[in-house]
Amino acid sequence: MFDRIFLSHPRSIGESYPEHAVTAFAFGIRMIGGGLACLVHGVVPALFTRTASNTVKALYGRMKSRQPAYQQRPPAFTEPDWQLEYEI
Known part of the structure; x- marks a missing residue:
């Protein structure tokens, strides 16, 4: 049970529990900051x-770059100059 709840997912993406926690907290803090700015x-x-x-663009780019298929080349979405069709 402990393994399934705390270790299985981080291990499945090649991270330890502490590595995954740091990354998740970093994403969460950025999301909260962006959300507050939006409000x-x-x-x-x-x-x-x-x-x-x-x-949103920076987090998307960072998330995609963590996926094995995208590690050979950086995604286009990491640059703030890239624009969506609609901006919030």
């Missing part, structure tokens, strides 16, 4: 005009 932007549209979009 402020909803109230004052002139503030944080690209912060949420850039955060």
Whole structure:
């Protein structure tokens, strides 16, 4: 039970529990920051005009780069210059 809950998933992606925890916390902190910026932007549209979009793009690029198929080449989505059709 302990192995299934705490160790199975990190092991399946080639990480130890501490490595996976650090990565997950880093993603979570970035997501919270982007979410807060988005909430402020909803109230004052002139503030944080690209912060949420850039955060999503950076996290997506980082997540894709962690996948074995994408480790040979960096994904195009890591650069904030890459634009979605719709920005938040």
